[in-house]
Amino acid sequence: RLLVDLGWVAAPPGGPAPAWPELPLTDVELHGIYAPAPGGGLRVGGDALPRQSGWPKLTLFVDLAAIATDLGAPVAPRLLLLDAEPGSAFVRSWTPAIMAPEKHRGYALQWFTFALVAGVIFVGLHWRKSN
Template sequence: MKSVSLKHKFKQLNWPMVIFTMLVFSLLIKLGFWQIDRALEKEQRQQHISELSQRQALSLAQVLTLSGLQDGINDLPIQLKGDFVGDKVFLLDNQPNKSRLGYRVYQIIESNGDAILVNLGWVQGSIDRNILPEISPITGQHTITGHVREVEVGIQLQAQNLTNPSWPLRVQQIELDKFSELIGKKLLPFVVYLDKKETIGYIKNWQPIVMPPEKHRAYAFQWFSLALAWISLMVWAAIKMAKKDRSE
């Protein structure tokens, strides 16, 4: 009789709701573990950056030699000597700094026949979108130190139209292939971010790690809490529904 009763209860289960409940629960748990993985990745990168900060700056030739390695070249310290191309300035749009919107300023430096895009820092923008900030391009030969960063192109809702450019050129993303076509010369596949101690350039507020590991763990805790709250709510709803059915 007991087995028959269990089979009867088993058949009475609202299986679509059970499946939906478990799918949502599994998704929330997965998001929590994903945030934990991201926290571990950030900790490893922090350690890597700390180790690199103790190293002497590499030459461009040394960086290019290392570019094929599995670990990549992100965050490597570099020293460049070359000539800035003063007539080509890129302004990366929608860049915040202390609750203010502005631009990151990029110029090209040519060193031993290679062209490299350099992040010179941040400048504040105008409320009027038709007004671009006044930029005094860097010209002449300079020796600069900075860190290498490979470009990651994010999701674009609409492709950038860079035909008939006027300089300085406002852009929504750094796309080295398209920039290369504009200047008629192949840019190397990374950007150099100036060190904060450099006197040339603008406000150097770039952070290699935007979201620290602690924040990822906080998000993980939130996802796990939501998973617990969700499964508790659905169990409570199921018990309440069962009691209601028995009373009828």
């Protein structure tokens, strides 16, 4: 089984859950990016999948093992992020979490400066004057 990320459906804040667009009942050809599941983040409220009986099920954290347990079948180690489709009710805007090289250089400069300052403080505190 391959998990397919259809995208997002906007919901009004504090309002009822949005109406889910109808999915095709026939075979379809899918195009997208075969990517790892999003990692990190906080697991708020534990595993919500077993507490839900109907479909679609909602979760805040994509845990492939928990989803496989809920489905009762193994799932692929990655998921498919579908390409944007002009007429789709789902919002598909996949932005990779890539840090620009400038940010890497900034972090390097910050840590090398910290190391230099720590070295100067260490030498300053341990310097012994001879008479």
